[in-house]
Amino acid sequence: xxxxxxxxxxxxxxxxxxxxxxxxxxxxxxxxxxxxxxxxxxxxxxxxxxxxxxxxxxxxxxxxxxxxxxxxxxxxxxxxxxxxxxxxxxxxxxxxxxxxxxxxxxxxxxxxxxxxxxxxxxxxxxxxxxxxxxxxxxxxxxxxxxxxxxxxxxxxxxxxxxxxxxxxxxxxxxxxxxxxxxx
Numbered sequence: 512x513x514x515x516x517x518x519x520x521x522x523x524x525x526x527x528x529x530x531x532x533x534x535x536x537x538x539x540x541x542x543x544x545x546x547x548x549x550x551x552x553x554x555x556x557x558x559x560x561x562x563x564x565x566x567x568x569x570x571x572x573x574x575x576x577x578x579x580x581x582x583x584x585x586x587x588x589x590x591x592x593x594x595x596x597x598x599x600x601x602x603x604x605x606x607x608x609x610x611x612x613x614x615x616x617x618x619x620x621x622x623x624x625x626x627x628x629x630x631x632x633x634x635x636x637x638x639x640x641x642x643x644x645x646x647x648x649x650x651x652x653x654x655x656x657x658x659x660x661x662x663x664x665x666x667x668x669x670x671x672x673x674x675x676x677x678x679x680x681x682x683x684x685x686x687x688x689x690x691x692x693x694x
Contacts, residue, residue, distance in 0.1 A: 513680045514639055514678070515640045516643050517548065517551060517640070517642045517643065517675070517689070518645065518650055519544070519567065519568065519645070519673070520647050520669055520672050521533075521559075521563040521564045521644060521645075521646060522536075522672045524562075529561045531562060532563065533567065537567070540567075541569070543691065543692060544567065544571065544672050545570040545571040547690075549571065549575070554577075554641065555580070556577050556641070556644070557580045557643050557644070558580070558645075559645050560581045560582075561587065564585070564644045564646065565581070567672060568644045585626065585629055585643065586649070587648055588622035589615070590613060590616050590648075591613035593614060593615060595613065602648070602663065606651075622648070622652055623652040623653070626649050626656075630653060630677075647671075648666060657684055658686065674688070
């Protein structure tokens with residue numbers, strides 16, 4: 512029997528900090544996201560601890576009457592403990608060199624290993640379909656684990672929110688982007 516995980520990037524927030532809430536637009540997006548995910552037979556929700564991730568999935572959890580479980584391994588990669596004048600250039604560099612680590616930050620390889628460990632643990636749960644709520648860079652690193660060609664341009668192409676479906680079969684993992692807005 513195959514398992515499916517819906518990887519959800521949070522909706523638009525007012526900032527990058529862990530306690531940054533959703534913006535007004537993000538709250539609207541959370542409702543649209545809920546409408547999109549409601550009929551996908553989701554049995555379990557696991558989310559990053561950060562406010563914007565929790566707020567993005569709360570309307571779905573309420574509609575489906577599911578608890579939101581949290582996992583600190585789903586929080587965003589910290590690029591640096593200091594402000595970087597060219598943070599996008601620094602971010603690009605961390606895709607080119609997975610072991611690059613800025614002061615006070617986490618390397619992409621370390622972040623990738625923790626999110627992969629979280630997903631592997633989530634996958635072993637009895638639930639057949641799980642929504643996993645995380646952040647853009649970490650989501651991109653997880654996708655890179657399954658396809659080494661994924662990189663900075665793929666991170667740039669993400670939307671808030673965004674959805675990817677991982678389907679685990681005995682011999683392979685299929686990755687598919689799922690549109691979240693009505694056609």
